[in-house]
Amino acid sequence: MNPKISDFGLARIFQETVDTANTQRVVGTLGYMSPEYAMSGVFSEKSDVFSFGVLIIEIVSGKKNSNFHYYEQNLSLVAYAWQLWSEGKGVEFVDEAMGGSYVALEAIRCIHVGLLCVQDHTTDRPSMADVIFMLSNETNRPQPIRPIFTYHNSPRSQKATTSSVNDATVSMIEGR
Numbered sequence: 001m002n003p004k005i006s007d008f009g010l011a012r013i014f015q016e017t018v019d020t021a022n023t024q025r026v027v028g029t030l031g032y033m034s035p036e037y038a039m040s041g042v043f044s045e046k047s048d049v050f051s052f053g054v055l056i057i058e059i060v061s062g063k064k065n066s067n068f069h070y071y072e073q074n075l076s077l078v079a080y081a082w083q084l085w086s087e088g089k090g091v092e093f094v095d096e097a098m099g100g101s102y103v104a105l106e107a108i109r110c111i112h113v114g115l116l117c118v119q120d121h122t123t124d125r126p127s128m129a130d131v132i133f134m135l136s137n138e139t140n141r142p143q144p145i146r147p148i149f150t151y152h153n154s155p156r157s158q159k160a161t162t163s164s165v166n167d168a169t170v171s172m173i174e175g176r
Helices: 035-040 045-061 077-086 104-117 128-136
Strands: 020-022 042-044
Touching (some): 035 042, 045 128
């Protein structure tokens, strides 16, 4: 588990404006980039909040975002976190290696804050100051909206696939 810390703080490299900027090409690690940055190159400090939210979710689960798939449901790590949290089963998301050595309410708080950080729209994400406050204190937190990217495909079909068979022909090339 080596988090891609270099992705965080990317917005501070650019001095165009305090609020947002736009790059000519997208740089960063897939799975940690905010939707607005990955799709259009627009980033802000809230892009860093998104990346931090993914990192929180990875830490709680003990799994990498980049190669996680839940059984046959094609769920991303964030989608799986959302599913369990929204069903009131957030403790099932916690890394099994933790055993019983964690406080369930604190784990649920971390998942909740992580989901707030990965909201689709920048205006729905908290500031990093708010993130730190929410992680450090038991406080009323806004309810996250289900991120669009958590919608998933139906489970893969278990049916055998049929391949087509093509007849091959041989052409003889003769000189004139």
